[in-house]
Amino acid sequence: xxxxMYGLGISGNLHAVWLLTKTHGLELDFExxxxxxxxxxxxEFLKMNPMHCIPTLKDGDVEIWETNAIMRYLCNKNKCEAYxxxxxxxxxxxxxxxxxxxxxxxxxxxxxLYPVAGFAGKxxxxxxxxxxxxxxxxxxxAMKKYITSSGGPCLGGAKASIADISIISYVALLQAxxxxxxxxxxxxxxxxxxxxxxxxxxxxxxTPDNVGFWQGKKxxxxxxxxxxxE
Numbered sequence: 709x710x711x712x713m714y715g716l717g718i719s720g721n722l723h724a725v726w727l728l729t730k731t732h733g734l735e736l737d738f739e740x741x742x743x744x745x746x747x748x749x750x751x752e753f754l755k756m757n758p759m760h761c762i763p764t765l766k767d768g769d770v771e772i773w774e775t776n777a778i779m780r781y782l783c784n785k786n787k788c789e790a791y792x793x794x795x796x797x798x799x800x801x802x803x804x805x806x807x808x809x810x811x812x813x814x815x816x817x818x819x820x821l822y823p824v825a826g827f828a829g830k831x832x833x834x835x836x837x838x839x840x841x842x843x844x845x846x847x848x849x850a851m852k853k854y855i856t857s858s859g860g861p862c863l864g865g866a867k868a869s870i871a872d873i874s875i876i877s878y879v880a881l882l883q884a885x886x887x888x889x890x891x892x893x894x895x896x897x898x899x900x901x902x903x904x905x906x907x908x909x910x911x912x913x914x915t916p917d918n919v920g921f922w923q924g925k926k927x928x929x930x931x932x933x934x935x936x937x938e
Contacts, residue, residue, distance in 0.1 A: 709768075710735035710736055710737045711735070711736055711765055711766065711767035711770075711782070712736075712737045712738070712739050712766050712767070713725055713736055713737070713739070713763050713765050713778070714738075714739050714741040714748075714753070714762060714763065714764045714765075714766070715738070715740075715741050715763040715764070716741060716742060716743055716744075716762060717740070717917060717918050718918060718919075718921040718922065719762055719763065720877040720878055720880065720881045721762065721763055721775040722762065722763045723877045723880070723913050723914070723918060724775050724870075724873050724874050724876075724877035725763055725765075725775060725778055725779060725782070726912075726913045727873050727876075727908050727909065727910070727913045728779050728782065728783070728788075728790055728870060728873050729782065730908075730909040730912045730913060731790070731868070731873075731907075731908040732786070732788050732789075732790055734782055734786050736782070741753070741762055743760075743762060748760040748761070748762060748764075756771045757771065757773050759773060761773055763778060765778045765781065765782075767781075767785075775874060775877070776805045776808070776809070776870070776874055779791070779870040779873070779874065780805075780870065783870060789867070790864065790867070790868070790869050790870045790873070791869065791870050792864070792869060797858065797864075797865075797869075800854045800858070800871075801863070801864065801869050801870065801871045803854070804851070804854060804863050804869075804871035804872075804874075805870065805871050805874055807847075807850060807851075807871075807875075808871070808875045808878070811842075811847050811850075812847070812875050812878050812879070813878060814839075815839035815842055815843060815847065816839070816843070816878055816879065816882050816891065817878055817882075818831075819831055819835055819839040820839065820882055820886065820889060820891075820932075821878065821881055821882045821885060821886070823936065824885055824886050824925070824927060824932045825881075825885050825925045826925065830936055830937045831936055831937070832936060832937050833933065833936040833937065835936075836936055840890045843891050843894075844891075844894065848894060848896070848897055851863065851875075851897075851900070852896065854871075855900065860903070861899065861900065861903035862903050862904055862907055863875075864907075866907075867907050868903075868907040868908050872900075873904070873908065876901065876904050876905075879901060880914065881919075881922050883901070884919055884922040884923050884925075884926065885922055885923075885925050885926055885927065886926075886927060886929075886932045887926070888928055888929035888932070889932065
């Protein structure tokens with residue numbers, strides 16, 4: 709019996725899990741859990757996941773959440789190469805998985821994506837500028853270090869690892885909402901995005917149904933900056 713993933717189809721975190729399972733042919737059932745209607749607050753769901761977040765995975769008596777944990781579990785269960793077994797490669801992958809939560813989500817998500825998409829309050833323009841600087845000065849060089857170490861063009865080398873997949877799940881939504889964002893002026897970063905797309909079953913996940921919600925919030929640079937305050 710295949711594991712079941714609970715969530716909402718527009719969720720970037722779910723997109724990451726889907727991108728993994730579709731690219732590598734891993735079995736996974738999906739059960740719609742509309743958090744907008746409180747489906748994640750039912751007694752049944754809370755018993756499975758007291759944090760009431762998505763995605764949540766159930767596989768027999770295994771009940772887990774957090775995107776990166778779910779992807780590690782699925783790879784370990786299926787001996788999937790997207791989570792390297794080589795000690796050095798796995799350590800680098802783990803660094804980038806933590807980096808995604810500590811840096812990508814913080815700077816590209818909460819400072820850029822969510823305010824522009826209307827899911828967070830306005831942030832100061834100076835904060836966004838600082839996040840762009842942080843990306844160019846520190847974050848991208850960190851990613852580039854491991855792309856180079858792996859032989860590229862992905863963090864996982866010739867093929868995307870779960871670190872690539874996890875990070876791009878946030879990047880893709882920012883690109884859909886704010887394609888003129890300054891981070892996309894980094895041509896090396898855009899080349900990495902293209903490499904991950906080519907290495908995965910991208911079109912099977914990033915369908916109009918799954919990303920149309922975000923594309924409907926697309927704005928130009930001027931409109932995005934209006935979501936910030938001086």
